[in-house]
Structure formats: C-alpha cells, structure tokens
Amino acid sequence: MSNLTCASGEASASSGNRTEIGTDYSQQYFAPPTTQTQPPLKKKRNLPGNPDPEAEVVALSPKTLLATNRFICEICNKGFQRDQNLQLHRRGHNLPWKLKQRTSKEIRKKVYVCPEVTCVHHDPSRALGDLTGIKKHFCRKHGEKKWKCDKCSKKYAVQSDWKAHSKTCGTREYRCDCGTLFSRRDSFITHRAFCDALAEESGRSVAGTGTGIGLGIGNSSETPEAAHAGMMISSASATHDEDIFHGLKEEQQSLMAPWVGAPSSSFFSPHENPNPRGGPTLPHMSATALLQKAAEMGATMSLTRTHQQQQQAHVCTNAALDLSSREDQMTPTLLHHVINSFSSPFQGTSFDHTFGGCAPKTTTAHAAGNNNSEALTRDFLGLTSLSHNDFLNIAAMGNCINNQTQNPWQG
C-alpha cells in the first residue's frame, strides 16, 4: 500500500464519475460538439498504452493489483475496498480520518503502469488508462493462468476471457453428408457412425420394398442420405437446437399434408387425400400441434388393440396408431392420412394394419393412457435425441414394414 495514491487527498469521484471522467478525457481529443442536433459521435477508443500526458501515473504493486481489500486498517487489519470506507472505519478507532472532498476541479485522470519491469506497460508512456485495465493486463500477462478450457486445454488468467473463449471454442462446423451440422468433432464422428450404419440399414430397406418410416419421410426415390435426413435432425438435437428447429420445420413441411401447403409429393394418393389440392380448408394446425394432439389422444386411446399389439408397438407408431383409432373424426382424419403417408407403399391399408405390432420392442412402455405421451411425441418429432438403438429400431421397423406386405401377421 506504500505506493498507493488513492488516499492522496485528490478529488473524490462522485456517482457516475467514471463516465464523467471518460467524457472529459475524450474531450481532450475531440472538439466540443458545435450543434446539439448532430447525432453524438461515437467516442473513439484511446489507443492502448497511449495515456493522457497530464494524467497522474500510478504504480500499483503486484500484490495490490491482485488484492481485493487493499485498504487495511492498521488497528484491526480489516481490509476495505475503498479508501473512504477505511477512513470512515478509522473513526471507530478514534483515529484521524479524512474523507475525500468533492471538488470537481481536482479530478485528475489516473493512468496505471505495470509493476513488471520487463513489460512494455511498465513505461509510464505506455501506461494503461484504467484500473480495471491494468488489473486485467497484469493478470493476463503476468498472473497465473488458472482457468483452463476443458475442450482445448487452453489456459486463461482472466475468467471473463476464459468464458468468452468457452463460448466459441469448438464452434467450428462439421457437416455430415446428410446435411447435419456439428460444432464438435467428437459429436460429428459419433453422428457419422450412426449415420453410416443407418445408411446401410436404409439401403437394405430401399433395396427391399421401398420406404421405411423414419428413413423415408420423403418419397422412396430419395437417396439414403436424404432419406434419413429427418432422423439426423434428431441426432443433432443436443447441440443444434436452432438447427433442429429449422430442420423440424422442414420436416413438418414434409409431414404436412399437401393441401396444407406443402409442395406436392407422392405422400398422398389422390384416393386417400381427403382434401386434394383444395386449399387449406382444414383448421390450420402445425404438424407439431397435430402430433401433440395425437399424443394426447393416445393417452386416452381405446382398448381395442390387443395386448400383443400394445407390447409390440413402437415409439413412433404409438401416436400414429392412436391416431387411426380415434373416434374424433376431425383432426384424426387428417392425422390418419398424415400418418398413413409414412407407409406410402401401403396406401389403402390402415395404419393399424401397416404398423400394428410390427415394430420391435423398445424401452418405452406402451401402456394405454401412460404418461409418456409427451415424450413420445417429442421423439416422434425428433425433438429429443434418439439413441443408437432407436435408430436401429426404426431402421428395423422399416424392414418390418417391408416384410409385413408378405407376412401380415396381424389378426
């Protein structure tokens, strides 16, 4: 505290002093505004290490720069952040005290030099303009770098620098062939493992009868990569929520019945389309809303399905099955066709017949009226990440669908 100038009796800074000082300081370099109508010019930042020659040069010790309560009471050794606080504290010890006087004319700019003699900012001509700056500088250049990035192991001495770095570290994009973007290389590699496996499964399915659910939300002529693009959206959900949302919207577009506004596709046969090209006569519900409603209805689904069906129903087919069995004839009608569109090779058969009992078991319990409807809906929409098993299950379900045309084992 020996070289501190804070208690030197100079003008006390009033509220907003830093702003005022900054303004005064800038006015040394800029002519005062001539008109009041001019928009305020953006104050040009002072060049680093280019201090005001009139400013008082303050040399703080390294200890002081790293200290928090640097104003210590010599009686009780209590530390204070401000000299004024210390002075007022001294009153309690019946010691002489002196509060700073508020005489604005004594306000004098301070500049701070780095105590490290080898540092360029040790020279008063290269002193830094504010206390925060010199503290950050000293900590960055001469302090211990105790903040380490867990992604790239880069170390920082200033926590804010570390936080700023952490925000951007690993933001480089890795793009999969399916179009999914990843910020982390490890995530990308993991995804590619799924993606490749899925493409292989998809290829087998396509080689069979055609489109499998989840693999071919689009029409069956799509490439394997494009065919499972929608699923890849799910796989990326943990790291790219916005992309997911965007992708989901696209998926919704593809899910949306053509008469709702989606481009024409082979999803719906004219036979099945209850409202072909007739414009949006149905209530305008998003696919999300439709599917959520489907899930809600699934919670109260009828008990007409057999126990076997319930055991074998898949997470993806759960909501869809429920849809087709709804007594509600408004939305479910649309939903029924939407869901049936997934099974375009089976147009003309009910969704129950198409998917009922064909899917492999999953870890998701499918008890009627269970509380998983929301989660199921989210999974169905790809709002939650699908596990590897989910991918394989869906892929296997595609095969199952294909096989079912030859083996309709539902009674």
Next chain:
DNA sequence: CTCCAGACCAGAGGGCTATC
C-alpha cells in the same frame, strides 16, 4: 436513543467491442 430501510459511493467483475 435505537433500529431499519433506503441512498450514496466506489471497487470488483464481467461483457462488449475496437484495435492490433
């Protein structure tokens, strides 16, 4: 006189951004 809530004030910490 004591207690308490609000005000005052400046440092600390962090974020943003211009500059190198």
Next chain:
DNA sequence: GATAGCCCTCTGGTCTGGAG
C-alpha cells in the same frame, strides 16, 4: 485471436432520515 478500453451491473460499507 489476443489485448485493452469502455461501460454496465453488482456488491459492500457507510450515511441519513424516519419511526418507534
């Protein structure tokens, strides 16, 4: 990308005025 300047908010010690 690193560094440093600027600005903002939060925090903590103390003062102040009103109520009991």
